[in-house]
Amino acid sequence: MxxxxxxxxxxxxxxxxxxxxxxxxxxxxxxxxxxxxxxxxxxxxxxxxxxxxxxPSTAARALSGEGAATVGFVLARPADTLGVDSFFLQLVSGIQEVLAERHLGLLFQVVEDVADECAVYRRWWAEHRVDGVLVVDPRTDDPRPDLLDGLGLPAVVIGGAPDVRHPGLSTVWADDAGAMASVVDGLHALGHRRIVHIAGLPGLAHTERRVRTLRAEAERRGLPEVRSVTTDYSDAAGAAVTRRVLRGDAPPTALIYDNDVMAVAGAAAAAELGFAVPADVSVVSWEDSALCRMVKPWLSALSRDSVEFGRTAARELTALLDGGPARAVRVPVPRLTERGSTGAARDV
Amino acid sequence: MxxxxxxxxxxxxxxxxxxxxxxxxxxxxxxxxxxxxxxxxxxxxxxxxxxxxxxPSTAARALSGEGAATVGFVLARPADTLGVDSFFLQLVSGIQEVLAERHLGLLFQVVEDVADECAVYRRWWAEHRVDGVLVVDPRTDDPRPDLLDGLGLPAVVIGGAPDVRHPGLSTVWADDAGAMASVVDGLHALGHRRIVHIAGLPGLAHTERRVRTLRAEAERRGLPEVRSVTTDYSDAAGAAVTRRVLRGDAPPTALIYDNDVMAVAGAAAAAELGFAVPADVSVVSWEDSALCRMVKPWLSALSRDSVEFGRTAARELTALLDGGPARAVRVPVPRLTERGSTGAARDV
DNA sequence: TTTAGTGGCTAAAGCGCATTAGGGTCACCG
DNA sequence: CGGTGACCCTAATGCGCTTTAGCCACTAAA
Structure with missing residues (x-):
């Protein structure tokens, strides 16, 4: 009225x-x-x-020293790269679940590169906008841990290996090395000797971990024709690299792709070249999603629970905000879901 | 030192x-x-x-009446639904681009349903967290415009039709009706008479718009065997509906899918059932992405520039925050990129 | 009877900023 | 030579909250 x-x-x-x-x-x-x-x-x-x-007005709360009740999340990827990627949305959704319980807001930003990302952290810190941040895509030689340490901004690194040099940062990580070893193990058992790993961006910590592990495993087993090729994660790169390696002499009999997008694109490229999957070449995707079940044959993939991954990371961050100690938490090793794209190696 | x-x-x-x-x-x-x-x-x-x-400390700024320098974005989708969806990340990335210029933060939240979404708006408003919000997935009979109007929270509705009942809200929309008409036009010209539209969630404003337009176009042309079926946007639903309609009597010769995920899954399901694409059945995806180029044949798709869509929405919101008038902005009609999945109807 | 507590409350200060009301100083005009 | 702005600047106040200091009444101990 x-x-x-x-x-x-x-x-x-x-x-x-x-x-x-x-x-x-x-x-x-x-x-x-x-x-x-x-x-x-x-x-x-x-x-x-x-x-x-x-x-309560968060502004007033923040002003009287209670923190901003917000955590930050920066995605450093060129706009066109973040196309068909189920991982991040799922991760974020898991993060949200935990944050929402505590009425913590999530400040989200997409930037071009790590330098910009650092600038965002500085700004957020100076503007008193966030109480802590979640860091993704850790790199070898990453400037972010140092920065965050210096700013005293609580942070959880998602996907990095435990970092002894920054005892203030928590880490949530998956055992890529173990997963890679088990995948190679499986392929080796199926008779595969020539394996190519179509990896993601060089410089990313987990890319390097996988590449290193693959090399180590290959040496251990005496397989000279096993190698990694780095890419930008795009479908185009996945297809291009696939064509290149399959056209070479002694083409590989098994391909490991670092994400689902490349795996699907690569499998299609292989088929075009006349390589039957899995009769001529086996395909493994290091990321499971609906995509892997949209092509024929369905792709065998390493499945991990990205939502739970996000939850775990958020929980670590809230623990940090509560004054808890920094920790390194390992989430379960991703396990291989065998589908139709992997099989015994053809006799060479 | x-x-x-x-x-x-x-x-x-x-x-x-x-x-x-x-x-x-x-x-x-x-x-x-x-x-x-x-x-x-x-x-x-x-x-x-x-x-x-x-x-400047945003907290202090906000407290002295300057607003929170933040806009909100809520995604009301069950966690498992936001899998392989390129649209939102691209939209957000466009939004960011504009917001970043003005140092506006983006507060992001994922919730289960619209009721929760409303609760989030109330909370954000009471907590003085955001200066305005971007609303997606407008529905027929949507409670959000009323709520936001009542709270006096500036808002831009993304994807809704202009709403005369809420003169305070801006709208950024694409002309789905026009696009649908032109798609039907094209298919009709190719000889298609039996068309099924595998739509998205019922209750969503743009779903209803497309469904209505399709019916109108069918009537205008006297095509009784044209209809829409609503789904939940998932690949599973896309495949299931496809199988159902293709197995029926007088199966359709053309399928229009409301997103890329369903289109790809549907095309695969059709192939499995022995329907060649496009010889036996044409497929159109109402969303273009790398996905559409990952299957054989590549899918014809309606392409729109989601990033630009996001930019436009963000610009409207900043205009609103600057005290500008609410407007209804129409973005260009999505255009059909013809690829290999559409062709002349097989003689019936 | 005084003294020391103690439980339940209020007054006041401070967080970092924007803003309003003045307070000087100078040049210019009458 | 006093008056009058214009120009630069400072002091003080308030935003909504937390927190410290302190007040008052009443009880328990000395």
């Missing part, structure tokens, strides 16, 4: 104090569970706050 | 004032381009601020 045309005013603690007939400080004590008010008053205040639909 | 172990302190305007030998107010005037200081002083203050790496 009252013509609610003018945008409603936000209720403040002052309003609550007035309605409840107490001082602002009493309201603050009551609402924050601090001693200094009787249970009676506390209940009354709580009730009034509820009725008024009061919520 | 000075043992920078303790996390650096954020410089404040007080620090600048001290270094520059002026009052805080002078600093404020200087830094915000307000009159009241000489150009000399202004430059000096700017320089000091620069040296100290000062950035």
């Amino acid at each position: 009252s013509g609610k045309r003018s945008p409603a005013r936000r209720p403040t603690m002052k309003d609550i104090a007035r309605h409840a007939g107490v001082s602002q400080s009493a309201v603050s004590f009551a609402l924050n569970g601090r001693p200094g008010v009787s249970e009676d008053t506390r209940d009354r205040v709580r009730q009034v706050a509820e009725e008024l639909g009061w919520r | 000075s043992g920078k172990r303790s996390p650096a302190r954020r410089p404040t305007m007080k620090d600048i004032a001290r270094h520059a030998g002026v009052s805080q107010s002078a600093v404020s005037f200087a830094l915000n381009g307000r009159p009241g200081v000489s150009e000399d002083t202004r430059d000096r203050v700017r320089q000091v601020a620069e040296e100290l790496g000062w950035r």
Whole structure:
């Protein structure tokens, strides 16, 4: 009835104090569970706050030293690269789940490269915008841990190996090395001797881990014709590299792709070249998603629970925000879901 | 040398004032381009601020009435639904581009349904967290415009039709009706008479628009065997519906899918059933992405520039934040990129 | 009876900024 | 030579919250 045309005013603690007939400080004590008010008053205040639909102004909270109730997440990828990638949305969705419970906001930003990412961290810190950040795509020789350490910004590195040089940062990681070893193991058992690993971006920590492990495994088994090729993760690169290696002399009999997009594109490229999957060449995707079940044959893939990965990372960050110690948490080794794209190596 | 172990302190305007030998107010005037200081002083203050790496505390800014310098974006989708969807990441990336220029943050949240989404808006508003929001997936009978209007929270609805009932909200929309008409036109010209539209979620405004238009076009041309089937956008649903309609009597000769994921899954399902694409059945995807070029034949698709779509939406929102009037902006009609999946209808 | 607590509350200060109301100083006009 | 702006600048206030200091009444101990 009252013509609610003018945008409603936000209720403040002052309003609550007035309605409840107490001082602002009493309201603050009551609402924050601090001693200094009787249970009676506390209940009354709580009730009034509820009725008024009061919520603490994050700005005011942040200003009086309580932190911004927000964590940051920066994705450093050129716009066109983040096309068909299920990993990040799932990761974020898991992160959200945990953050939402604690009413923590997620400040999200997409930038071009790591330098820009660092700039964003500096800005966020100076602007007092976030209490902590989640860092993805760790690199070999990464400037971010040093920066965040210096700023004193709590952070969880997602996908990096435990970093002894930065005891302030938590790490959540998957055992790529172990997974790679087991994949090579499986392929070797199937008779594969010539294996090419179509890797992701060079410089990324997990790319390097996989590449190193593959090389080590190959040496251990005495397989000279096993190697990695780095790419930019795009479908185009996946297809291009596939064509190149299959056209060479003594083409590989097994291909390991670092993501689903390249695996699908690569499998298609192989088929075009007349290589049957898996009769002529086996294909493994290091990322499972609906994509892997959209092509014929379905692609064998390493599955990991990206949503849970996100949850774990967020939990580590909240623990850090609560003053807990930094930790290195390993999530379960991704396991290979065998589908139709892997089989015994053709006799050479 | 000075043992920078303790996390650096954020410089404040007080620090600048001290270094520059002026009052805080002078600093404020200087830094915000307000009159009241000489150009000399202004430059000096700017320089000091620069040296100290000062950035305004958003908390303090927000508290003194300047807004939170942040806009919100809520995605109401169950976690497992947001798998292989290139649209949102691209949209967000476009949004970011515009927001970053103005140093506006993007608060991002994933929730289960629209009710939760509304709760998030209320909370954000009460907590003074955002200055405006971007709303996606508008529905028929949507509670959000009313809510946002009531809260006085500036908002841009992405993908909705212009809404005369909420003159406070801007709208950025694509002409689905026109696009649908032109697709039907093209298929009709190729001889197709039995067309099935495998649509997205019922209740979504653009789904309804497309469904309505398709029906109208069919009636206009006297095609009784043209219809829409709604789904949940998943690959599974796309494949299932495809199988169902192709197995029926008088199967359709053309299929229009509301997204790329369903189109690819559907095309695969058709192939499995022995329907050659496009000889037996033509396939059109209402979303273009790398996915469409990962299958054989490549899928004809309606391409729109999602990144630009995001930019446009963000620009409208910033205009709104600047006090500009609400507008309804139409982005270019998506155009059909003809690829190998569409062809003349087989003689019936 | 005084003294020391103690529980329940209020007043006041401070966080970092924007903004309003003045307070000097100088040049210019009458 | 006093008056009047214009120009630069400072002091002080408020935004909504947390927190410290302190007040008052009442009880328990000395």
